[in-house]
Amino acid sequence: MISHIISLLASEDPTQTHSWILPEQAEIIYGGLASVIVVGALVKFAGPMIKKSFAARTERIQKELDDAAAAKVTAEGDAQNIRKALGDIASERARILAEADAQAASVLAEGRVRITAEIAELEAKAEADINAARGRGSDELRNEITVLASRATPLVVAATLNDQVHKDLVESFISKVGAGK
Amino acid sequence: MSSAKVKAYAQALFAIAQAEGAADAISNELYAVARAYESSDELRNVLGDATIPSERRLQVVEQLLGARANRATVQIVSMIVASGQVRELPAVFDEVIALSSAGNDQDLAEVRSAVALTEDQQSRLAAALSKATGKAVNLKVVVDPSVIGGLVATVGDKVIDDTVRTRLDNLKTRI
Numbered sequence: 052m053i054s055h056i057i058s059l060l061a062s063e064d065p066t067q068t069h070s071w072i073l074p075e076q077a078e079i080i081y082g083g084l085a086s087v088i089v090v091g092a093l094v095k096f097a098g099p100m101i102k103k104s105f106a107a108r109t110e111r112i113q114k115e116l117d118d119a120a121a122a123k124v125t126a127e128g129d130a131q132n133i134r135k136a137l138g139d140i141a142s143e144r145a146r147i148l149a150e151a152d153a154q155a156a157s158v159l160a161e162g163r164v165r166i167t168a169e170i171a172e173l174e175a176k177a178e179a180d181i182n183a184a185r186g187r188g189s190d191e192l193r194n195e196i197t198v199l200a201s202r203a204t205p206l207v208v209a210a211t212l213n214d215q216v217h218k219d220l221v222e223s224f225i226s227k228v229g230a231g232k
Numbered sequence: 233m234s235s236a237k238v239k240a241y242a243q244a245l246f247a248i249a250q251a252e253g254a255a256d257a258i259s260n261e262l263y264a265v266a267r268a269y270e271s272s273d274e275l276r277n278v279l280g281d282a283t284i285p286s287e288r289r290l291q292v293v294e295q296l297l298g299a300r301a302n303r304a305t306v307q308i309v310s311m312i313v314a315s316g317q318v319r320e321l322p323a324v325f326d327e328v329i330a331l332s333s334a335g336n337d338q339d340l341a342e343v344r345s346a347v348a349l350t351e352d353q354q355s356r357l358a359a360a361l362s363k364a365t366g367k368a369v370n371l372k373v374v375v376d377p378s379v380i381g382g383l384v385a386t387v388g389d390k391v392i393d394d395t396v397r398t399r400l401d402n403l404k405t406r407i
Contacts, residue, residue, distance in 0.1 A: 197404075200407070201400075205380055205396075208381070208396055209381070209396075212346070212380065212381045212396070216381065217346060220382040220394075221347075221349060223382075224357075224383040224385075224392075225356050225357050225360045228357070228360040228361055229359070229364070
């Protein structure tokens with residue numbers, strides 16, 4: 052057979068073909084056989100590996116899908132919790148605001164009372180200070196008058212002492228001292 | 233200057249005055265100088281100013297007393313000024329007049345008056361003070377306008393005050 056094939060090949064002109072598009076008959080036969088062999092080898096040897104790879108991939112994808120589903124469930128749970136927490140926060144916020152309002156109202160009321168008392172106290176103190184200052188002013192004026200009077204008196208008295216008065220004073224002194232013993 | 237030092241100075245000066253044979257006159261002049269020193273700010277400033285040369289201060293003493301006072305008086309005052317003890321001058325000279333009075337068996341009676349006293353007033357006043365203290369007094373009258381009127385007499389530790397100034401002070405205290 053081989054010799055037949057060789058003779059066929061030798062008898063053909065390699066530069067000439069019988070069809071411009073189809074290969075030679077022998078090439079179809081040999082190519083077809085080779086393809087069958089290659090495909091068969093692939094099916095026999097690579098098929099299990101590919102199948103196994105596909106199975107692993109399928110399993111991995113399935114696992115990812117399962118994980119995603121589980122994550123979705125978890126996220127939904129978290130979302131639920133967050134929504135609940137938000138609800139709690141809102142109610143807590145409302146409670147705190149209400150409490151703050153109540154405290155502010157209380158502080159305001161207390162502050163009003165205290166400020167009113169302080170104003171009354173300040174008014175009373177100011178009135179007392181004014182009265183004290185008035186008294187001090189009178190005292191200071193009285194003292195000032197006393198000081199001025201005490202300064203002016205010697206000058207006035209000295210101006211009114213004439214020679215006769217001086218003489219009388221001297222004579223009075225001599226008389227008193229002389230009569231002393 | 234301590235009291236003992238003042239007395240020591242006074243005794244030394246009084247001894248000089250006695251040696252000059254005019255103890256009373258010199259003592260009286262020293263007393264007058266002391267009063268003039270007390271009453272004159274200008275005199276105190278000039279005699280007490282250490283920045284003024286000593287010669288200039290002694291010249292002032294000479295000009296003030298040279299023609300009016302005993303020579304010994306001028307020398308005593310000059311000595312006090314030159315020694316830098318001029319601030320003690322009144323105390324020392326008061327002690328001198330006290331020694332002089334004691335030497336005559338008298339108490340020094342310093343009388344301050346707003347006006348000058350006549351001779352008659354002074355003699356009657358001296359008699360009255362002698363009668364009051366029981367001892368002869370060496371009367372020294374100081375004209376002091378600050379008393380305003382009346383008299384204040386100091387005899388030893390005794391003070392007899394009948395001045396207008398004191399009456400006004402009492403009145404001020406009561407007010």
